[in-house]
Amino acid sequence: MTTSGAGAALSHVGKVRSNNQDSGYSGHHLFVVADGMGGHAGGDVASAMALNRIIEADEPYPSSEAAEATLQSAILAANSILGDTVSKHRELTGMGTTVSALAVIGNEVAIAHIGDSRIYLFREGELSQITVDHTFVQRLVDSGRITAEEAMVHPRRSVLMRVLGDVDASPEIDTMTLGTQPGDRWVLCSDGLSGVVDETHITATLTEQLSAQRTAEKLVRQSLDRGAPDNVTVVVVDIVDEPVSDGEPVVVGSASKPVAFALTPSVKKPSLIPNSWLHPGRVTSLGNSHFEPASEDYLDELIEEDERRARRRRITWLVGLIVVIIAIVGGVVLGYAWTQTRYFVGGDADTVVIYQGIQQDVGPIKLSNVKEDTGIPLGSLSDFDRQAVDQTISASSFTEALDIVKRLRVTDDQ
Structure with a gap:
């Protein structure tokens, strides 16, 4: 054919x-x-x-x-x-x-x-x-x-x-x-x-x-x-x-x-x-x-140079990744440290409590903890104060939180 x-x-x-x-x-x-x-x-x-x-x-x-x-x-x-x-x-x-x-x-x-x-x-x-x-x-x-x-x-x-x-x-x-x-x-x-x-x-x-x-x-x-x-x-x-x-x-x-x-x-x-x-x-x-x-010699040199470039790229990416991770971790640490400079007054099951931190949580991570249990019964508060405590009262310092509790105590005594 x-x-x-x-x-x-x-x-x-x-x-x-x-x-x-x-x-x-x-x-x-x-x-x-x-x-x-x-x-x-x-x-x-x-x-x-x-x-x-x-x-x-x-x-x-x-x-x-x-x-x-x-x-x-x-x-x-x-x-x-x-x-x-x-x-x-x-x-x-x-x-x-x-x-x-x-x-x-x-x-x-x-x-x-x-x-x-x-x-x-x-x-x-x-x-x-x-x-x-x-x-x-x-x-x-x-x-x-x-x-x-x-x-x-x-x-x-x-x-x-x-x-x-x-x-x-x-x-x-x-x-x-x-x-x-x-x-x-x-x-x-x-x-x-x-x-x-x-x-x-x-x-x-x-x-x-x-x-x-x-x-x-x-x-x-x-x-x-x-x-x-x-x-x-x-x-x-x-x-x-x-x-x-x-x-x-x-x-x-x-x-x-x-x-x-x-x-x-x-x-x-x-x-x-x-x-x-x-x-x-x-x-x-x-x-x-x-x-x-x-030529084989030149090709070997070119391959070696290419491998060096690849290694430099990997190192650059690794360093960049490490920098990003450090920045993220640093941001988290600084952010958490800032939350611990804040306070608020709220309630637990039956008493008024001063908390250190902020009211929000991030998933399973709690951003607040009990600083002091005042012993003031929630039931002894007026309806207005009880509602305020339930919604939490923010304070910029522990001293300010104590002042808030002092006012609640006075109201409770009356």
């Missing part, structure tokens, strides 16, 4: 970014998403130049192995183009891009991937993430240090460990070949979707079985409805068991426009290792993220 792919591509600048640094492609045999980084000066250039080189590989492939090798070669060639461009235009230093590419060959797909854009497979109602994010937090998830849910809100969630750009002349590209079948739906997207819309909502949209174009539109709309803090690009590929009419390939995002940057090359200077690669943030993070080299 021979299958083919019918796709759609859509890209949107989002609600925060001033320009679109994503690029997407839906072709005859090849489908690609690239998410550029490098700030306003270079992110759009990086994704556009990379995609324009990679889509030259959109051709019938004799086998999935050949497709896999072709995609890897095309991506490495794109990486060389980016490096050469930066050497001639130093204002673009630090630009880079992610790439997720999928080629359809009969009943198989070849995949090539670097960065944190994603490829999903939707099959028989279930969504599976096929690619692995080349991010710092994914390393933490893989090592069991944090959960996938914690990774979504981790402060270093945008730190990329692998991208195309001007740092590594031969970056490691993940490649694989997987089987596919009619009814499969493949989704390629930038983190403007995956970092904003959770997989439950993505699955619900795919389950509606809309056309590829309508599905892409609805997924982009979901990101926009959630604030779309980043550019969002979606490519949807449907696997069918019938030939697909040869339409024109679709290019979206920054690659759909002429690549424009300064034409005057600057003198190449020795460069520092560019540890700050500007990259669109996710969801609540609107600041610039960055790329860090994926």
